[in-house]
Amino acid sequence: MDLRLSDRVAVVTGASKGMGLAITATLLSEGAKVIAVSRKSSPELDALAGPRLVHVSADLTNPEAPASAIASAVEVFGGVDILVNNAGGPPPGTSLPRFGFLTPDDADWRDMFEFNLFSAVRAIRAAIPVMLGRGGGAIVNVSSTLARQPGAMNVDYSAAKAGLNAVTKSLSEEFGPQGIRVNTVSPGPVRTDWWTKDGGAADIIAASAGIDRDAVMDSAAPEMMRLTTGRLIDPQEVADAVALLVSPRSGSTTGAEYIVDAGALKEL
Structure with a gap:
């Protein structure tokens, strides 16, 4: 299936490994131009090097970094059509899981929200005016099934991802009529x-x-x-869902949550 992504400009965060690397490789294979954002590159990302891939080194917990990454896409490729907010999980220097509500302190909560929610909000804030100027675009926020099924582990992470889901719905309602589709992909354990x-x-x-x-x-x-x-779950299985959602072939899909969870969520 041709996803009709040839020459579309994508920004992918957390692109050097895991799901972000798989998303980057998949979009490149579909003909997109990609700004790959991560703190540092990786041998696997370097292997994808070519005229349609530019790596931007950025610590997304820095409030200025998300907008800088969007600006790089405009400078290098002339705009932004696709934004994939994939960066997330344990903030730099943190290991998960953490057990129990009383374990993370205020600093842990702040770090978790900076990395998993605020970095995405800032990237979206920078990307939307650019997308509006190009007549529309597609945003996918990579969330987690823990936003739907929180428990006694990683309470702060679950809360940050639930917030990201809510932002997705609000953005879809506001900007859908202007041609910007916003969706969520919620993986289980990858x-x-x-x-x-x-x-x-x-x-x-x-x-x-x-x-x-x-x-x-x-x-x-x-x-x-x-x-x-x-x-x-294999990272490629998440990447395939993201690629379909950012494609014009999903032109009537917005405000949706696409679950890739290996059957973890059992509720209707």
Whole structure:
């Protein structure tokens, strides 16, 4: 299927690894031009180098960074048609999961909201005038199933993502009539650096449960989260959903939440 993304200009945050890397590669394969935003590049992102890809180094917890990334897209490629707010998860220097409401303090809450909500808000604020000047655009905010099904772990993260879902709905209502579609993709547990890095979620859960880290990712975590598919999600599966939502082929889809959760959410 041709997604009709040739020469569209996309900004993807958190683009150097995991879901962001998969999203970047997918949009490039569909002919888009991509500003890939991350604190630093990666060998995998460097391997995608070419005239349609520019890496912008940015710490999105810096309030000026999101607007600077949008400005780079305008400077290099002449505008912005697509914005994917993928950056999120543990703020720099933080490891998740955190257990219990009393664990994160005020600074932890501020860091979580800066990274998972405010950075997206700032990028959107900068992108909308540019998109309006081009007659419209598409925004996808990458949220989480934890926004819908919060629990005793990662309370601050769940709250930040719930806020992002609410922002998506509000933006869709305000700017949909002006040609800007805004949607959410909510993944369940994706096999990314969040899980696999040293000291990441797999190690934290393994230490708590007294089992091997590989067993956490291969069986314990899917069982604990009641994943219907029995496995963690592949980043490409999220990237495919994002690519479809930013495509003109989804021209009547706005204000929607697209779930890629391996069957974790059971409610109607």
